Amino acid sequence: MKSLPKLIRRFVGILVLSAILLLLLNLVLLGIIASASTPNAYPWKTAQELAESLRRDGEGYHLPDAVTQELKESDAWAIFIDNASMQVVWQTDDLPETVPMSYSASDIARLTRGYIDDYPTFTGEAEDGLAVLGYPKDRFWKHMWPSWDYQFIANLPKTMLSVLAVNAAMVFLIYMAANTRLLGSVRPIIDGIQALPEGEAVYIKEKGLLCELAMSINKTSELLQSQSSRLRRKETARANWIAGVSHDIRTPLSMVMGYAGQLRDDPHLTGGERQKAAVIVKQSERMRNLINDLNLASRLEYNMQPFHLRKVNLVAVVRQVVVDFMNLDISGTHPIEWETEENLTVCPVRADPDLMKRAISNLIQNCVNHNEHGCTIYVRVTMENERCTVTVADDGVGASQEQMETLSRSPHYMVCDEITTEQRHGLGLLIVRQIMAAHGGEAEIERNAYGGFTVNLGMPAEG
Structure with missing residues (x-):
């Protein structure tokens, strides 16, 4: 029963290969999606660029046209909070009405790590104030408490490997449980197929997922057994016929050979007549040898010759x-x-x-x-x-x-x-x-x- 372990190994190999290919596919898709998304540091860099680009002159604060155009394309708004007064001293034209115009230290801390009126905000530092950049509410999601346990981060590779191993074991158990019934049906099928060439009678219970295949093998076995039985009867009949004919021919053939031998040696016959008698004797001997050979070949073929x-x-x-x-x-x-x-x-x-x-x-x-x-x-x-x-x-x-x-x-x-x-x-x-x-x-x-x-x-x- 060498083929069943091979079949199991093939199933397990397909499972492992499928899991590996699926994992690689997920990693590739994750990389593609991540690369297509806005980089995590992008809004912070834009906010810092805004703070560095904002210039103050006698008439107030001015922002270069290039930065202004970038903010419009991102549908973003911006304000500049003065360090001394904690008041908004500059703002873009599209500032939402719900954005406050004055702030406290706690407000600054909150908007730095989170939101202003649900608008995700990002800050950039300047010499005399703080630039605040705001985006549409559905543009970014901010993690407001970015702190992690040190041991958790340190043990993260080990934890991920453990989780992966548990998941692999669970998938394997589910896979084997789902295929146990199939493998149970395959075993008698393989045994039956291997027994057919040996001429053995085969019967497989016609149940399970492969009941139709079992039924076909049973019918094939019945047909082969029937053909084998008919062939054995035919071969036995042929062997008996050859033996019977050989026995029946020997007696008359012996008489023919005896009389022909007498005629061949009879001095009263002419030379031509004795020559014809000699031919009869010679051909009779050939016939006798043929019968003996045919009988021996038949006995050897059907294992009837004693050794x-x-x-x-x-x-x-x-x-x-x-x-x-x-x-x-x-x-x-x-x-x-x-x-x-x-x-x-x-x-x-x-x-x-x-x-x-x-x-x-x-x-x-x-x-x-x-x-x-x-x-x-x-x-x-x-x-x-x-x-x-x-x-x-x-x-x-x-x-x-x-x-x-x-x-x-x-x-x-x-x-x-x-x-x-x-x-x-x-x-x-x-x-x-x-x-x-x-x-x-x-x-x-x-x-x-x-x-x-x-x-x-x-x-x-x-x-």
Whole structure:
């Protein structure tokens, strides 16, 4: 169940990434909004600029036109309070009527940090008085008691981190609580999907957020089980049919071969008649071998062939098969070269010796069948890296690259010649592969340096 933790990690990763991106977005938006707003020191600087720009002459106080224009653009008003009399000695034309014209020390303190009649006010110092700049009531908000506890400010970074951690934990808990039900529905779904390729029957309770998906998986499992059952019945019927047909053909085929053999050896028949009888015997033998191969291939495919595994010397098994073929090659058209190194006398494997003899015999017989005009057959046993390999090769007609690819790709090797009397059923290589698969080995087909055909049988050595 490796995919569920991965899914949880993905959800948590998305959550953390979303939180980080949201925090960064908020900081960026806050910076944009703050930069677009009026700077905090702007009105104080304007008030100080007003105090420094205000000039007194014989006729009174005068303000430069540039500063006056700036005040009009800001919709602001201004007054100048004399230090000695605490009276307003200068004012702008648009001064509100509710603004007092005389002040006390407490009034000065109040307007400096706060308001005059709800108008936010800012002050600028001059040599003989105090310039007061007022803005519309909805222009600024002033904090009138700007004092903070020292420890609060000192511990502010730690406090912010703690608050952030608590918020993150709370968001995570809420997220996990909201997805627990979903994760609970996902677990059986994942288990069911992983069990489907194994051919197991799957049933998932059809409830929760993913009930429709569970229903589909249940239907898929039922369909696969039904198909598997039908396939097993079909394969069993085919295996039984092959076994039955093989058994039924053997008796009449034996009679045909017996009578044909008698006719072939009858001196009273003409040469042509005895030759026809010989052809009947030869083709009957091919038919018998085909039936035996077909029956063995069927038993191997459906695991009906009993295996008698034991520790055997593969070199001795292969040598015995080679000797048997040498004794049968009376004409000498298919000599066998034994290429196994002399110092390799034992190659222990765990195998069924009869089946291994059958596999090697099939390979040598293929060399004989496919090279009717003769060829040299090379047989070799090697042992390397705790692995035994049997190589059977010939210097005969070989096979084209296309034929090699077909033999490597095809699961059945059904190959036929154009000449009807020389059909090759191709079950020999199939049986070889099945026997090697049953022993935990493999068969590899390739071309050799002689230009002929090579098959390598590899299997683990027995320690």
